[in-house]
Structure formats: C-alpha cells, structure tokens
Amino acid sequence: MLITLEGLDGSGKTTVWEALHDVYPDATFTSEPTDSWYGEAVGRSMGDPDADPLAELFLYTADHANHLSETVRPALADDGLVISDRYSDSRFAYQGATLARADAGIRRPLEYVRGIHAAFSRPPDATIYLDLDPETAAERAGRTDKFERDGYLAAVGDNYERLIDADPARFHRVDATRAPEDVVARVEDIVAGLVDR
Ligand SMILES: Nc1ncnc2c1ncn2[C@@H]1O[C@H](COP(=O)(O)OP(=O)(O)OP(=O)(O)O)[C@@H](O)[C@H]1O
Numbered sequence: 437m438l439i440t441l442e443g444l445d446g447s448g449k450t451t452v453w454e455a456l457h458d459v460y461p462d463a464t465f466t467s468e469p470t471d472s473w474y475g476e477a478v479g480r481s482m483g484d485p486d487a488d489p490l491a492e493l494f495l496y497t498a499d500h501a502n503h504l505s506e507t508v509r510p511a512l513a514d515d516g517l518v519i520s521d522r523y524s525d526s527r528f529a530y531q532g533a534t535l536a537r538a539d540a541g542i543r544r545p546l547e548y549v550r551g552i553h554a555a556f557s558r559p560p561d562a563t564i565y566l567d568l569d570p571e572t573a574a575e576r577a578g579r580t581d582k583f584e585r586d587g588y589l590a591a592v593g594d595n596y597e598r599l600i601d602a603d604p605a606r607f608h609r610v611d612a613t614r615a616p617e618d619v620v621a622r623v624e625d626i627v628a629g630l631v632d633r
C-alpha cells in the first residue's frame with residue numbers, strides 16, 4: 437500500500453512522517469524530492485529564482501520517475517507499506533501554480549501536469565492532506581525559498597482543494613493547525629484504519 441503525505445510547506449508532513457517510523461518500523465519511508473542526483477538537480481532549480489518553470493517541472497518529474505523505479509515499485513512488489521513525504525500531488529499543486537503564474541503558454545496547467553504523469557506514474561492508495569492556511573504555512577516554513585511566499589502558497593492550496601474535490605475517497609484531511617501531538621495522533625489513527633482494512 438502506498439500512502440502519501442501532502443500539504444503546504446510547513447504543514448507538518450515531516451513531523452508526522454518521522455513519528456510514523458516508530459509505529460511502522462518495517463515500512464519503506466521515502467520522500468520527494470529524493471536524495472538521488474535527480475533530487476539534487478531539483479534542489480539546484482529550487483535555489484534559482486530565475487529557473488525556467490517548464491524545465492523545473494521536468495526535473496521534478498524525472499526525480500519522480502527514478503523514485504518509482506528505484507524505491508516505490510520494488511517495495512510495493514514485495515507487498516510492503518510505503519509512506520512518502522510528498523509525491524505526485526505536490527507536482528500537480530505546486531507546478532500547476534507555478535505554470536499558471538509563468539505565462540508559459542500552458543492553458544490548463546494542473547491538468548497538463550497530471551497528464552504527464554498518467555502514462556507512467558503509480559497513484560497513491562491514500563493521501564493524508566495536512567490542511568493549513570497559507571499565512572501560517574509560510575510562517576512555519578520560514579519563508580526561505582521561492583515557494584514559501586503566502587500568495588504563491590494560496591494558489592498551491594487552491595490546487596490541492598481541486599485535487600481533493602476530484603478524488604475525495606483517496607484524501608484524508610487533517611487539521612494541521614492543531615498541536616503537533618494531536619496531528620500525529622489523528623494521522624496514526626487514519627493510517628491504522630487504512631492498513632487494517
Ligand atoms: N502541528 C504543528 N503546530 C505547530 N508547529 C508545527 C506543527 N507541526 C510542525 N510544526 C513545526 O513547523 C515547522 C515545519 O514542520 P515540518 O518540517 O514537519 O513541515 P513540512 O510540512 O515537512 O515542511 P516542508 O514542506 O517545508 O518541508 C517545524 O518547525 C515544526 O516543528
């Protein structure tokens with residue numbers, strides 16, 4: 437089973453992901469961007485305020501393709517539980533928002549990014565969405581990179597809402613404004629329900 441954690445920067449995904457390690461010691465814990473050289477290329481692009489938005493989309497997508505073949509598909513083939521801190525929905529939400537702002541000539545950016553993935557990706561079985569307003573998200577994340585500005589994060593949040601509307605059965609919304617221990621407990625309950633069913 438593939439479970440993904442999604443949400444705005446600073447919504448608490450990594451905090452939850454780390455807490456789940458103790459509960460599921462045999463699971464494969466992974467994340468995007470990965471720490472492969474593809475992920476390093478993504479990191480270079482993220483650090484460049486003038487990076488071409490289409491080139492950046494394809495760097496993230498290349499990292500995803502490698503993540504699938506090297507980590508996700510092998511673990512699932514062994515009947516394992518895979519828990520990923522960010523996955524394809526991050527691309528749909530973030531690069532969908534970036535392309536919409538960039539005037540890159542893409543008419544329906546979110547649908548375009550989804551379409552690129554349709555041919556090769558493996559959708560998550562379930563996705564936990566840590567729901568946080570963009571102002572608090574930017575505050576928590578420290579506004580350190582080009583993605584962490586609240587105006588941009590508001591557009592990303594709108595895209596996540598569109599994704600949830602399109603596939604409500606897959607998404608499990610968690611109120612990420614609550615205290616960390618409450619958020620962790622809620623996510624652990626959801627994951628237990630998913631794994632047991
Ligand atoms: N529920 C919470 N309430 C308040 N602060 C929190 C909560 N969860 C996490 N934090 C704090 O917010 C910051 C970001 O948390 P974390 O790294 O888990 O988020 P993230 O979603 O993985 O962020 P990013 O996408 O930017 O990597 C950290 O300082 C963390 O301690």
Ligand SMILES: Cc1cn([C@H]2C[C@H](O)[C@@H](COP(=O)(O)O)O2)c(=O)[nH]c1=O
Pocket residue numbers: 445468469482496522523524526527528530531583584
């Ligand atoms: C996977 C992925 C990530 N991003 C953005 C979101 C964050 O601002 C950074 C790094 O993520 P992290 O959780 O802080 O490590 O990258 C993106 O725009 N598109 C993606 O596909």
